[in-house]
Amino acid sequence: MMTKFDGKIALVTGGNRGIGFAICKGLLKAGFDVFLVARSVDEGQEAVQKLSEYGTATFIQLDISDDSSIKSVVEQIEKKTNKLDVLVNNAGIYPDEGVDILTVSRELLIRAMNTNTFSPIELTQALVPLLEKSQSPRVVNMSSGNGQIDGLSANAPSYSLSKMALNGATILLSRLLEPKKIAVYAMCPGWVRTDMGGENAPRSPDEGADTAIWLATEGTMAQSGKFFRDRTEQPF
Numbered sequence: 001m002m003t004k005f006d007g008k009i010a011l012v013t014g015g016n017r018g019i020g021f022a023i024c025k026g027l028l029k030a031g032f033d034v035f036l037v038a039r040s041v042d043e044g045q046e047a048v049q050k051l052s053e054y055g056t057a058t059f060i061q062l063d064i065s066d067d068s069s070i071k072s073v074v075e076q077i078e079k080k081t082n083k084l085d086v087l088v089n090n091a092g093i094y095p096d097e098g099v100d101i102l103t104v105s106r107e108l109l110i111r112a113m114n115t116n117t118f119s120p121i122e123l124t125q126a127l128v129p130l131l132e133k134s135q136s137p138r139v140v141n142m143s144s145g146n147g148q149i150d151g152l153s154a155n156a157p158s159y160s161l162s163k164m165a166l167n168g169a170t171i172l173l174s175r176l177l178e179p180k181k182i183a184v185y186a187m188c189p190g191w192v193r194t195d196m197g198g199e200n201a202p203r204s205p206d207e208g209a210d211t212a213i214w215l216a217t218e219g220t221m222a223q224s225g226k227f228f229r230d231r232t233e234q235p236f
């Protein structure tokens with residue numbers, strides 16, 4: 001069955017498990033072709049195999065915190081397509097076990113910032129030339145309630161600050177990409193049962209993926225630069 005998203009192409013980071021895997025599944029079901037980015041070759045290939053019943057997913061190996069591999073990924077994508085419709089910056093880490101804002105090390109702060117903030121910025125920069133060639137390009141940054149001013153947690157200092165900075169990056173990117181009609185959103189998936197969220201979280205990965213899929217498929221330019229949860233705008 002044809003859908004209005006046939007021929008559309010998305011790239012999702014951290015697609016091998018958790019919310020990223022569910023986003024890949026949802027976009028494939030909607031009709032997108034998906035580049036599934038994962039850093040483990042075995043896990044990336046296994047995820048693509050599991051998704052094959054829903055559509056065409058192509059595995060791309062990438063550690064998002066590595067500059068040189070971001071460059072090589074763009075070259076790999078350009079060999080297969082001349083445009084990108086959707087970028088979902090989903091991959092992230094929560095490295096704050098047993099620390100708080102009074103004990104967190106500089107090394108840990110840098111690690112969280114590097115993966116959760118700097119990598120989405122750099123990947124977006126690298127993919128702008130391909131996004132520009134889409135008719136309705138959209139970037140979805142997977143943030144967190146911990147990145148909202150009212151949700152900052154002293155017991156998750158590096159994670160909270162990295163997601164707050166990702167929210168800031170979303171605002172800045174949306175401003176500079178507005179003339180190119182590239183929309184940039186930040187969002188929180190809620191508390192989701194994944195390796196990161198733990199088994200007591202109330203939401204399934206599919207439920208956590210819902211707002212990302214909605215923004216990727218229906219988000220407007222008027223919503224660019226804003227923060228969402230449950231398909232609803234929230235304060236930063």
Ligand code: NAP
Binds near residue numbers: 038043064115142195
């Ligand atoms: P998860 O199950 O721990 O999955 C994290 C994903 O990110 C994995 O695919 C992981 O790859 C990937 N990743 C981490 N560092 C990477 C790197 N340097 N290069 C490439 N991939 C990397 O977590 P999740 O719950 O699905 O979280 C997905 C996103 O949602 C994250 O940004 C998280 O902060 C956000 N979020 C989650 C919750 C929740 O309750 N779960 C709540 C709010 C926000 P590997 O398998 O190789 O480690």
